Amino acid sequence: MVNECSSTRFISSSSSSSNLYVANCGPYVGISLDQIQLAFSKFGEVKSVCAADQSGARVVVSFSQESSAKAALEAFDGKPCPYLSGRILHIRYSSILQTSSPSSQVNGFLSVSLEASELQIPGIYLLKDFVSSEEEEELLSAVDCRLWKNLAKRRVQHYGYEFMYETRNVNTKHCLGELPSFLSPILKKISSFPNITDTGSIIIDQLTVNEYPPGVGLSPHIDTHSAFEGFIFSLSLAGPCIMEFRKYSKGSWLPPAIQSTVTRGENPEVIRKALFLPPRSMLLLSGEARYAWHHYIPHHKGDAVRGDFIKRASRRVSFTFRKVRNGPCCCEFSQYCDSQSD
Ligand SMILES: O=C(O)CCC(=O)C(=O)O
Ligand SMILES: [Fe+2]
CATH class of the missing domain: 3.30.70.330 (RRM (RNA recognition motif) domain)
Structure with a gap:
């Protein structure tokens, strides 16, 4: 057994x-x-x-x-x-x-879904093969010709607006310019993303490119509500990973590491779910998934997925497309909203 x-x-x-x-x-x-x-x-x-x-x-x-x-x-x-x-x-x-x-753990590992619909988190969608292998190559060579910024464990690039890691926000007064033309085919596909009833409401003006070596992930966070609007698209390229989603019933908009130990100690009620993100897939976080669930990439060199152990590739490069917000957020998830907290 x-x-x-x-x-x-x-x-x-x-x-x-x-x-x-x-x-x-x-x-x-x-x-x-x-x-x-x-x-x-x-x-x-x-x-x-x-x-x-x-x-x-x-x-x-x-x-x-x-x-x-x-x-x-x-x-x-x-x-x-x-x-x-x-x-x-x-x-x-x-x-x-x-x-x-x-209940979502099997053999000590969090059980990993292959389809976003299995997670039963409102507002989360995953489209596999969103880009072809040729488009993937083109996107990777386009960013590899540009300047990377080194963070402690990964490299990033920002387009449209710079993301400030200290404040987890953007400086809306400092626009870096239009998104470059190599992104046009992807932006076009995003503008007809299924699952969004009003595709006219999709505007993208900011891109963060992340390059993760094996063993490097991303700590749990909710993208700051006041920084970005309600659609967050993340394209996975070059390698797979799993993304974990956590809903803290007594959580706040602060990342768990910054919440006081008292609050964390009182907060045993966390729901955890995980989704496998294959290369060339596009993830959409909207609604509850975007506003109320932390997302997290475990710092692993491989992931247990349905009985297989899938090694992380030599790198995973993600393109996260967002729309910078210009006023306060008025979402219905005020508990997790920095615009609606004192
Ligand atoms: O790498 C990813 O897919 C997610 C990146 C992310 O969550 C972020 O930049 O806020
Ligand atoms: Fe994020």
Whole structure:
């Protein structure tokens, strides 16, 4: 049974137990949970195998009997494992850290949807193959000929208006000029995006290009309401990633890292959902998805997606198209709205 520990968190521990924390094996290094279960079953009944964390390379094996765990630890720790491609496993006893019951987690990973409609978040849409491979190449070479700005872990470019990371806003008085002509085919496709009843209301005047190396993501945030209007389009190029969406029932417009620890401590009610973004797909966040849900790209080198482990490519480049807002936001999600908070 490899699907049973979705609601349990584990830590490495020195006291003996029937759970083993096993490092250096898992889907990220090409070893499935089923293979791990088979290898450890040589020492007794394995109740479950699941991810110890989101790395894809550390798992917890839970035996029915403590004696089986002891035998497996003695046989496998620090030696090449003949049943797992000769990998050297690093094994400790593990104890249960905490339990929670996120129904959307499988084997310790958040279950990832392939279709936006599965998420059941109003206002979120994903169009796959939004651009062809040729268009993808052209867009990438266009930005690669231009100047990148280095942030701590990723590179960015801004068109139309510069995004100021310190204030999470734009300086509306300083326009960088019209969006360049290499974007025209994409802007044209955006203007007839399905799912938007009034396509006449789609105006785009700002683009942020992000280049993420593997292992780099984006911290959870809601794009500042007062900075941008209600449609946020994000085109994924060159590589895939997953995007996680979080709704904090007691949240505010501030990013979770800035909210006081007291507020965070009182805020156990977070709904988490995840969506796989393949290269050449266009994501639209509108309505509730844009205004009330944080979006987040985990800082992973790969993502567990429906039983497969998908490595991040050498880079993912996203084009985020938005319309800069010129007055306060009057959305109906005032709890998450900086224009409607004091
Ligand atoms: O890379 C992405 O798809 C999202 C970028 C984003 O959320 C942002 O720039 O605010
Ligand atoms: Fe964003």
